[in-house]
Amino acid sequence: MKLYLSIIIIVITFLGCKKDTQEVDNNYAYLGGEIINPNTNFIVLSKDEAVIDTVKLDGRNRFLYKINHLNEGIYTFRHGGEYQIILLEPKDSVFLRLNTLDFDESLVFTGDGDKKNNYLINDFLENEKEEKHIVKLCQLNPITYQIHIDSLKDLKVNAFKNFKKKYETTPLFEKIAKSNIDYSYYSSKEVYPFIHYGKDKAALLKSLPNDFYSYRKDINYNDTFFSNYHNYNIFLRNNFSNLSLKEHDLHSDNKVFNRNNLCYNLDRLKLIDSLVTDPNIKENLLYHFTINYLTKSQDENGNNAVLKSYLSKSKNDKSKTMLSNLTKSLNSLKKGSKLPEINIVDYNNNTVEINSIINNSTVISFWSHTYYDHFNDSHKKIKELQIKYPEINFVTINIDDYGLDKSEKLLLNHGFSPKNEYLFKSPKEATESLAIYPMTKTIIIDKNKKIVNSNSNIFSIHFEEELLGLLNR
The missing domain is CATH 3.40.30.10 (Glutaredoxin)
Structure with missing residues (x-):
């Protein structure tokens, strides 16, 4: 607590020393905090995948940073190989504390803007727990499953309503919190065919209630605001995997579904290319599914085919080079060969x-x-x-x-x-x-x-x- 008091005093002193200013610029935010057991001596702050700055930790592993000309919204802070999001709005002064040995679970916020960010991190942790519960629920029949996940959604909606009664909120925060609830719910629907024990996924899809995926008509596949947001991206991955089942079934005679099937993976890349126009969202999806296939495949011909499909659709030269090199390395590590001299x-x-x-x-x-x-x-x-x-x-x-x-x-x-x-x-x-x-x-x-x-x-x-x-x- 001494840390946060000292930082707040520094901020107040800094603002109080500002003299002869006729017009105060309120479009700023402060981000500070302490990293316990740091892996490096800095954090990286970014927004929309663009790095804003590398912020050094002081001798006590603490930092304080002012963002001028704030572009309100979701920011990302990274430390070592871990990262998490933070919502920043004008005049926020948010201070975080975390232990790298238990990164997400130890993360807490204080200061102006702490309530909304603690809500978001707690929601993130609850979703992680819920995902494990969803795996068990997916073995239920479609009607019973829907009743259960509808109930889970209702609990979240009611909790959010109670939060709004207790604390003052902003339209931006409400937009993000609501999307968390919605996309988490949608993902629960999309994963159902994959986790359900039935091996004939095409038949399972045909057995679902007509309104099971009714929300799809309102989905924006090019939502730039949420393009770097975890829940939105997880939903898109699950959605495209599910949509590709139907496409794959049109030319597949195999009733037993295999995620690593070459045709299925090529169908998915093609579907992404046809529905997504935003370059960042499209690239993230193409890259994710391509590298996911490559790192699980033992088939050199399949690797080359998926890489060729990716290269024809991607506009990111850096990622194209990276995946080309990865494919070359994977193909050299095929069964029966020796390890390279390292x-x-x-x-x-x-x-x-x-x-x-x-x-x-x-x-x-x-x-x-x-x-x-x-x-x-x-x-x-x-x-x-x-x-x-x-x-x-x-x-x-x-x-x-x-x-x-x-x-x-x-x-x-x-x-x-x-x-x-x-x-x-x-x-x-x-x-x-x-x-x-x-x-x-x-x-x-x-x-x-x-x-x-x-x-x-x-x-x-x-x-x-x-x-x-x-x-x-």
């Missing part, structure tokens, strides 16, 4: 070539300081797997460029041994060569140093089946 460093500061440490069946996984939950969960999982499968060598590589000391300290503080732990000698080049995306990517190598699967995942329900197959080769 130097890694152990915690005795010895440099070795990655293939030299593979003397038997090996699992290689990766971690980063900026993804703390994954670091912690993956190392615990590997500990379990090492006990169950002592014949397999489990190698873990940190992909950051922070040096040995910081990585070793984090490992030891959490009770993880540095044995079979490494860092990349050249992180950027190695990360690109091994196409490390997403962070859960795991590479399985056989005793002959040949790749068995370059796109596995230690958290997959099928992972241990892969390990048993590896031992039986």
